Amino acid sequence: MIFFLLYKLCLVLLGFNIVFLTRYLVHSHSMRRAFRHVPGPPPSSHLWGEEWELYHGPPGKAYVDWHKRFGKLVKFTGSFGHQVISITDPRAISFVLGDGAYSFPKPQGVRAWFKATLGEGILWVEGKKAHERQRRILAPALNQQSVRRLMDVFFEKSVYLANQWNKIIELQDGEKETEIEITNWAGRFALETVGRAAFSYDFDCLSGDPHELSSALDGLTNNEHMRSSFYMRALFWLVPSILYVGTKGEMIRQVKHQLGHIASKMWKDAKLFGDKDSRTLMANILKYDEQSSDPMDEEQIVSQMRTVISAGYETVSAIVAWMLYEIASHPDFQVELREEICSIPDHSFEDLNNNLPLLDAALKETLRLHPAILENHHEAGKTISIPLANAIPDTGDTQLIIPKGTLIVIPVNVMQTDPDFWGKDADSFRPRRWLEDRKGDLVKGQELLAFSVGPRSCIGRTFATMEIKTLMVTLLRKFSFRCERSIEPFQSFVIRPRVTGETSSSLPLMVKKL
Incomplete structure (x- = not known):
């Protein structure tokens, strides 16, 4: 009986493979002709x-x-x-x-x-109706009017990071300059800022060790796993289930679980204590959940939150690192940019958006040469x-x-x-x-x-650019930067800098207190 069932199973699998191979060959032939x-x-x-x-x-x-x-x-x-x-x-x-x-x-x-x-969030969803629904939920909290009200959070986190660097420099026996690993701090800043500005949540990763979530994300996307990563990249186009196999598959499950655990806690706390009148993304989701005739279920909400946290962490941290690398590598431009920044005593949303042309150009040039994707x-x-x-x-x-x-x-x-x-x-x-x-x-x-264009363009563009500009004006008023190492691009989930020959992202810069 067992052998008969095994025989039937083998026949089914053989038939499936024959059908799959036939369809694949016919499709390949039609594409070669086209x-x-x-x-x-x-x-x-x-x-x-x-x-x-x-x-x-x-x-x-x-x-x-x-x-x-x-x-x-x-x-x-x-x-x-x-x-x-x-x-x-x-x-x-x-x-x-x-x-x-x-x-x-x-x-x-x-x-x-x-x-x-990440789950079935806005990066996963397809179809005009389904995508537009998700975009309508997220967009109001990420437009210019909402981001303008988040500037205090951006400056608060930027100043906190600068103070942490001041403490590091002050420990160097009177020296005003020391080497700081930028990618580590850029990741901490990005995670802390997206947590607070989007969800009124403190990851508390600027004051102590990196948060366990950033460590998990980096473990998945920010290191070379040469053989496993290659096979996954080469095969997941045709066999998506490979994403759930082996060590890499386990790392993927762990990241999704950690993101989901944190997002679920945020959502439960927000429903109990959240401020629906704030301009955060969480407040907007709360209002949609209460007022909509077609609300999202908890897993859909958690998926959106996973997506925003991950995208805000990965892309912003990479762009910050590359922008500081280019500024450090071009000292004459760094002086010009600092002079422009210091010519305006207080930096409002309008100043950062319209009145600092060199800063805007530096960010655009960084995105041009170093797109995250x-x-x-x-x-x-x-x-x-x-x-x-x-x-x-x-x-x-x-x-x-x-x-x-x-x-x-x-x-x-x-x-x-x-x-x-x-x-x-x-x-x-x-x-x-x-x-x-x-x-x-x-x-x-x-x-x-770098942010794409059209109806599927990056919904968080204004949020990200203002977050980065705020950090740059804060850092360049307080520090100067030099790069003494050879740096090369590194393909993780996004394109990051790394010291030439190393196996994970790294950007040690000489940072001098002004």
């Missing part, structure tokens, strides 16, 4: 395609090389032969991120990652035609038919360092370029894709 005129590199591996080069090379370099060689459309092979289209054509990007946004959802692997780590991934939800600004070389076509299920990549770093638009110094940190009139501009909004 993209036969799109140029690209030959696969370097029949098994892994170009995934090995994408993972082991410098972050984003493969895309730069491919687009320099092949043009605005590039076809390359992923693991097990699946076709991927990389797009830098401005009209195509405008369509994919704009009018056609809901026809190009996140690939199943990306959605599986967000569901496994290098690759914007999408999947064709149906067979669809994409308009092109640049004709396909062999055919002259200005439309590209994309079969359903095609993976699409928008390589943000290629767009933001394209010498055809940015000039011969496209790879250089030169903030004043943002104060110049540029001819032949890209499609509006595409000059800076």
